[in-house]
Each structure stands twice: as structure tokens, then as C-alpha cells.
Amino acid sequence: MLDITTVILTYNEEKHIERCIHNAQLFSRKIYLVDSYSTDRTCEIAESLGAIVYQNKWENNYARQLNWGLSNLPIETEWVFRLDADEYLSDALISEMTLKLPNVPLEISGIVMERKMIFLGRIINKGNIRWNMLRLFRNKKSFCEERWMDEHMVLTEGISQQWQNCFYDDNLNSLGWWINKHNGYAIREAIDMLNIELKFLPEKGQDSSISMSKDAKDKRGKKEKYTSMPLFWRTFIYFIYRYVFKFGFTEGKEGFLWHFLQGWWYRTLVDAKIFEIKKHCGNDTLKIKAYILDNYRIDLNK
CATH class of the missing domain: 3.90.550.10 (Spore Coat Polysaccharide Biosynthesis Protein SpsA; Chain A)
Incomplete structure (x- = not known):
């Protein structure tokens, strides 16, 4: 060992x-x-x-x-x-x-x-x-x-x-389980992307003494760029990029379902939650925190 x-x-x-x-x-x-x-x-x-x-x-x-x-x-x-x-x-x-x-x-x-x-x-x-x-x-x-x-x-x-x-x-649960799980992920992703845009949550555990891998830094940079793109259009572009330009279409029915559900449906659900929150709160971060607490039972002040 x-x-x-x-x-x-x-x-x-x-x-x-x-x-x-x-x-x-x-x-x-x-x-x-x-x-x-x-x-x-x-x-x-x-x-x-x-x-x-x-x-x-x-x-x-x-x-x-x-x-x-x-x-x-x-x-x-x-x-x-x-x-x-x-x-x-x-x-x-x-x-x-x-x-x-x-x-x-x-x-x-x-x-x-x-x-x-x-x-x-x-x-x-x-x-x-x-x-x-x-x-x-x-x-x-x-x-x-x-x-x-x-x-x-x-x-x-x-x-x-x-x-x-x-x-x-390699998760062995059903597709229904996967969909429910990603519905839960979507609000967390929406919070993360709203925070990238509006910077209303404190950074935790970030200081000059820590080192993030190059891939993690690159991924974070790409996410920030993605966040700056228009709602809904970015999800369509991301799916086309994955499914067409990165040859996702060669992976059969399973590949289509993966790229459609994870690359388009999930991303669109995230954007829909961002749209919902901003429609009710605009860019008012206090209202955003209160709305998420009232509707999603997530306390962003903790």
C-alpha cells in the first residue's frame, strides 16, 4: 500500500x-x-x-x-x-x-x-x-x-x-435523481454567478499563502468571462461549442443527453433562476439575500 x-x-x-x-x-x-x-x-x-x-x-x-x-x-x-x-x-x-x-x-x-x-x-x-x-x-x-x-x-x-x-x-442513480440533484445545484450556481457579478459575499479562506492549481485558476477565469455574457444566449453558445465544435455529437445518444442536460438544460436553469431573482430584486444585494432566504431557504448571511 x-x-x-x-x-x-x-x-x-x-x-x-x-x-x-x-x-x-x-x-x-x-x-x-x-x-x-x-x-x-x-x-x-x-x-x-x-x-x-x-x-x-x-x-x-x-x-x-x-x-x-x-x-x-x-x-x-x-x-x-x-x-x-x-x-x-x-x-x-x-x-x-x-x-x-x-x-x-x-x-x-x-x-x-x-x-x-x-x-x-x-x-x-x-x-x-x-x-x-x-x-x-x-x-x-x-x-x-x-x-x-x-x-x-x-x-x-x-x-x-x-x-x-x-x-x-460514475453515478449509478437514475436520471430522475440526476435532474433533481442539478435542480438543487442550479440555485447554488446562480448565487455564485450573481456574486461574481455583484460581489456581495465575503471571500472565505483566501489569502496570499494559498496556492490554487493552474487548471482551477483557468476555470475560474473562464467562469468570470461566461458570467459577463448575456443570459440565455451564453447557454446556447456553450452547448453548440461542446456538442458541435468539441465533437460531443460523436458520443451517441448518451453523449447527446449528457451535453444537452448538463451543458444546456442545467445552464439554462441557472440563468432562469438568475433572471427570476433579478426581476424581483434588480441589483439590490440586500433584496437578493432576502429573496433567496424567503424562496430557497438559503441564508447568505451565515
């Missing part, structure tokens, strides 16, 4: 957790779950496979839950891998990790790797942007920034290094 502890956040993940843990056992010395009091068999399955379960109340904030785990778990390994329950590493990435990790220079504190989506059983290779993510990092040298969407791991020391191979996001 490599000198890695894998940390998995869970809530009712009995459909995925066995696959995830079996995969993590191929490269991890220890596996911890930070569970939000699951009501299904997630914890039972995990413990039967040798994982160690800690529980912490969910505060509707992914970064806060992960950072609680990084601060409170008794992690003794040099490296930590952050893994979601519906994710697993490719064999090629595990081999690359086994070969490279023992020789990583001391100035490298984080490893960036590509996440590929599997949608309705098909790996989506065409049409997506390249999702590079910092997932492997030295213990006590990284934390998750607090944002409403697209939280990234950032380094408090050292720099990151890009590796070649990928891990997979």
Missing part, C-alpha cells in the same frame, strides 16, 4: 460505497468516511470492508464538511486522497501513482489529475472541458475553499503537479 489515507464524504451511498472502497483499497493505507448520519446501509457496508466511519452533521456545505474531516480525522499518512463515493480511479492512474508517488519532490504538495464522466454507462470523451482536479495532497498542506459551487482544493504550502491518467465519476 502507498502512504495514503483516502477520505470519502457520504450520505446514503449504499449503491456506490462498496465499489469505491474496493478501489481505494488498491492504493490506500487507511480509508475514512465522514458520514452525514446516513439512514441506509452505507456505514454498515463501509465498516464491514474495513473502513473507519466518523459522523458529522451536514451543514449544507461540502467544503465545511470536508475541512472538518481533514482537521478531525487521525490521519497519520504523508498523503491524503479526497474521493467521492461515486468515484473510482482507473487502473492506469493507480499504476502511475504507484510508480511516481515515492519519488515526488518535496516542493510538490499536491497532485492534479483528470476526472472523466461516465453518463448512463458511457465514458464521455468528447465535448467536455478537461476537468483537472487537485485530489491528492500532502497531509495538513491543503484545504477546500468555501464557495457556493465549484469548490477547489488549495495548497497552503508548495506547488502542484499534473499527472497523466484519470479517475471516473
Whole structure:
């Protein structure tokens, strides 16, 4: 085993957790779950496979839950891998990790790797942007920034290094579950984009001592540019770019559904929520906060 502890956040993940843990056992010395009091068999399955379960109340904030785990778990390994329950590493990435990790220079504190989506059983290779993510990092040298969407791991020391191979996001729930989940994501994305435009929320955990990966910085810059484009037109342009110019149309029916739902429908739903909020509140940030609290039960003052 490599000198890695894998940390998995869970809530009712009995459909995925066995696959995830079996995969993590191929490269991890220890596996911890930070569970939000699951009501299904997630914890039972995990413990039967040798994982160690800690529980912490969910505060509707992914970064806060992960950072609680990084601060409170008794992690003794040099490296930590952050893994979601519906994710697993490719064999090629595990081999690359086994070969490279023992020789990583001391100035490298984080490893960036590509996440590929599997949608309705098909790996989506065409049409997506390249999702590079910092997932492997030295213990006590990284934390998750607090944002409403697209939280990234950032380094408090050292720099990151890009590796070649990928891990997979392969959720086994129904399409209806996916749609409901993204409806919930849409208001969080809308808040994030309104904040990019109007800057009415404080930055959390951002100072000169932290280091974000180049890919995360590039993605943040592209999101700011996207936010400046006209509502609804930008969602259409984004879909055409992905589906036509990046050859998403070559991925069959699954690819069409992925790019339509994730690249157009979801983005349009985000814009619709922004339109709704601005129609009622304009650019008045106090009204925006009150409207979101009244209609979406999200308190932006916390």
C-alpha cells in the first residue's frame, strides 16, 4: 500500500460505497468516511470492508464538511486522497501513482489529475472541458475553499503537479435523481454567478499563502468571462461549442443527453433562476439575500 489515507464524504451511498472502497483499497493505507448520519446501509457496508466511519452533521456545505474531516480525522499518512463515493480511479492512474508517488519532490504538495464522466454507462470523451482536479495532497498542506459551487482544493504550502491518467465519476442513480440533484445545484450556481457579478459575499479562506492549481485558476477565469455574457444566449453558445465544435455529437445518444442536460438544460436553469431573482430584486444585494432566504431557504448571511 502507498502512504495514503483516502477520505470519502457520504450520505446514503449504499449503491456506490462498496465499489469505491474496493478501489481505494488498491492504493490506500487507511480509508475514512465522514458520514452525514446516513439512514441506509452505507456505514454498515463501509465498516464491514474495513473502513473507519466518523459522523458529522451536514451543514449544507461540502467544503465545511470536508475541512472538518481533514482537521478531525487521525490521519497519520504523508498523503491524503479526497474521493467521492461515486468515484473510482482507473487502473492506469493507480499504476502511475504507484510508480511516481515515492519519488515526488518535496516542493510538490499536491497532485492534479483528470476526472472523466461516465453518463448512463458511457465514458464521455468528447465535448467536455478537461476537468483537472487537485485530489491528492500532502497531509495538513491543503484545504477546500468555501464557495457556493465549484469548490477547489488549495495548497497552503508548495506547488502542484499534473499527472497523466484519470479517475471516473460514475453515478449509478437514475436520471430522475440526476435532474433533481442539478435542480438543487442550479440555485447554488446562480448565487455564485450573481456574486461574481455583484460581489456581495465575503471571500472565505483566501489569502496570499494559498496556492490554487493552474487548471482551477483557468476555470475560474473562464467562469468570470461566461458570467459577463448575456443570459440565455451564453447557454446556447456553450452547448453548440461542446456538442458541435468539441465533437460531443460523436458520443451517441448518451453523449447527446449528457451535453444537452448538463451543458444546456442545467445552464439554462441557472440563468432562469438568475433572471427570476433579478426581476424581483434588480441589483439590490440586500433584496437578493432576502429573496433567496424567503424562496430557497438559503441564508447568505451565515
